[in-house]
Amino acid sequence: MTLPAGTPQQPEQALALLGAASALGAPDPGSARGPSALEGSGLVASLRAAGRTARWSATLEPSPLSDTAHDMRTSLQVNGAFATRLADAIAGLPAGEFPLVLGGDHAIATGTWRGVGHRIGQAPGLIWIDAHLDSHTAHTTHSGNIHGMPLAALLGEGAPELTDLPGPCLDPARCCVVGARAWEAEEHALLQRLGVRIFTMDEVHRRGLHAVMGDALAITRAGGRGFGLSLDLDALDPGELPAVTCPEPDGLGVASLAAELRRLRACPDFVAMEIVEYRPDLDPDGLCAARIVKLAQSALGRETMPAPSADPSVAKVQ
């Protein structure tokens, strides 16, 4: 595909890691420790070992008053305020950097992708890899948890606290969900009405993850200036990645997802990535953290090994 002039090229970009230490949208506070745990597990060093320039740019913490939120209006306000700060932080990163946002619960996405849109001057296409649809509004939610609403909010649906943010809303025609297997009827109906393509786990089983990701890339890259990936770790099978707030059986395998994420390395229009819902309190031996690092390396690493040469004399002069 041809890219408009000025479109950032992934290989030249340094990675800017940004922690979003908020569990304001979740029923458990554990995911707020995700960024510090991932920083401590050597994520920056691992990305450098995979051939990238990388730095930890900042970690945003919710204001100390935020966790007093109980009623819906206050929850919407504190989540919206945090998302606005995150959107501003992303929009303010140096132009040559690629944002890698580490949550936090998935409500942070409400800010991430508006900030990315602000950055690239257009709504990004978005691949949303998740067991859930996260497309409730305050009127349809069954649980009252804001982390069940961010995709709807990004599409401009729901309470103004979550939708009135800087940066463009997403275009439903350039969004898709991959790996879905647990939802309530209202959020499914909303995505159907908007025309967002949903690749369920049933479809992944039927067609294979490779074919599904090929379609997902085609949808999200078509006609745009860039696309991103929002990876909710509960998309993965809890047998391999149990350290999440809302595990759902029958998920993606770590190795097969990692293999597909390597395709992103070849996409110059891949503009940002987010990894959410990690719960270090449920990962005492750090096994899940190591798998998360592997997934990040798969998507963002470079092919550092020189191609093998058939001519042994070539090897000598290198």
Ligand SMILES: NC(=[NH2+])NCCC[C@H](N)C(=O)O
């Ligand atoms: N980000 C997540 N883990 N979302 C799970 C949402 C589960 C459920 N649909 C709800 O609205 O509460």
